Amino acid sequence: MRFELTLNRTTKQRMLPMDYQYYISAWIYKVLKQADADFANFLHNKGYGKGDSDTKLYKLFCFSRLNFGKPKMWKEKKLFEISTHEIKLQISFDVNEVACNFIKGLFMAQEFYLGDKFNGIDFTVANVAALSEPEFTETMRYRLQTPWVVSYQKENDKYPSYLSPKDELFEGLSMKHLIEKYNNTHHDLFIEPDQIKVKRLNDFKRSGFVIKPDTPQQSRIVGNLFDFELYAPVDVHKMIWNAGVSEKSSSGFGWVEVSTDYMTSSK
Template sequence: MDYQYYISAWIYKVLKHADADFANFLHNKGYGKNENDSKLYKLFCFSRLNFGKPKLWKEKKLFEISAHEIKLQISFDVNKAASNFIKGLFMAQEFYLGDKFNGIDFKVSNVAALPEPEFTESMRYHLQTPWVVSYQKENDKHPQYLSPKDKLFDSLTVKHLAEKYNNTRQPKLISPEQINAKRLNDFKRAGFVMKPGTKEQSRIVGNLFEFELNAPLEVHKMIWNAGCSEKSSSGFGWVEKID
C-alpha cells in the first residue's frame, strides 16, 4: 500500500540513466539559490496510481490489482524544452515496482503531455495526496507533522510556499503576505511509509482537504508542476483543480 517510495526511486533511476549529473543533483541537492543554501527543493511531484478498485489486504498492507493498464501522472517544474526531454526518457521503460516480497513488473506503454489549466490568482484545489507541514524544535529528534488544528499550520503553510518559490526563482521575490490558503472542508490525516523494511523506515503524515489559494500566478504554476507540500518529490502535495 505504501508504494510512493518505490515510484520516487524509479523516477530518480530513469533520470540517472539519462543524465547521472542531473539525477544526482535532484536527489542530493535540488534547486536553490546556491550550493550552501539549506533550503533546496526537488521540483517534481507525482499522483497516486490510478488502478481502479483493487482488492485490499489490510493486514498485509497490500493491494491486489487486477487492472492491466495503470495510469500515473508525473510533473516537473521545468521549461518546455526540458519537459520534452523528460517525456522521452519515460517512453518504453520497463521496471519492477515493489519490495523483495510483493510487486509488479511494468512496461510504459504510452506517455502523453497534459495541458496546463488556465491560471488565475484565485483557484480552488483538491489534494489527491497529503499536504505535509512539519515543525521541528531545536532539541527534537524528529519533526512534528502538523494538522490544520495546530496553531502554526497556516503560517508555516504560506511560509513554505514562499520559500519554495523564492529559493528556486530569480529575481522576483514573493512574501508570505502575498499568499493566502483557505481550507474549504474538513481534513483527513493520511501518510506514507518511506523506505519500508529498512533501518531508515519512517512514516510521514500529512492532510487531505480542499482549499482555495489566493496567490500570484507564478505560485499557482509552481504547485501545479511541483506539488504544494514539503517532500513533493516523494509524492506529497499533488493537487487537482476544482472547477
C-alpha cells in the same frame, strides 16, 4: 509540465505494497540517472535553489497516486491486489519546456519492477502523454489528491512533528514553505508574505505513508487531505501544479487537482 504515463502489467503478478510511493520516487530517480547522471544527482542531492547554508533546497517534481480502479485490499498484509492490466500514473516537473521534452523521452518504453523484494509488479510504459495546464488566475481552488505535509521540529526533538490544520503553526509554516520554495527557485519575481493566502474549504483527513521501508531510515510521514482556496501570483499556482504544494513533494506528497466545484462555478 504534467505527463500521464500508461503502464501495462507484463507478468501475472498482482500484489503491490500499499505504501508504494517510495518505490515510484526511486524509479523516477533511476530513469533520470540512466539518461543523465548529472541531472539525476542534481535533483536527488540538491534540487533547485540558491545553495545558501541556511536555505532549504527543493526537488521540483511530484507524482500522483496510481490509478488502478478498485483493487482488493489485504489490510492485514498491507497489500493491494490489482486485477486491471492498464494503470495510469501522472508525474510532473517544474522545469523549462526544453527539459520537459527531454524528460518525456526518458520515460517512453521503460520497463521496471515496482514493489519490495516480496511483493511487486513488472510494468512497461506503453505511452507518455503531455497534459495541458488549467487556466490559472490569482485565486484558485484545489483538491489534494495526496497529503499536504507540514513539519515542525523543536531544537531538542529527535524527530519532526507532522502538523494538522488544527495546529496554530500549520498555516504560517505552510505559507512559509511555499514562499521559500518559489523564491529559491524562480528569479523573475520575488514573493512577499502578504501576496499569498490560503483558506481551507472543508474538514481535513489525516493521511500518510511509509518512506524508505525496510531500511534503518524507515519512517511514516503524515499529512492532511482537504480542499483549499489559494490566493497567490499566477506563477506560484504554476509551481504547485508542477511541483506539488507540500513538503517532500518528490516523495509524492502535495499533488493537487483543480476543484471541479471551482471550475463549474467559474464558467
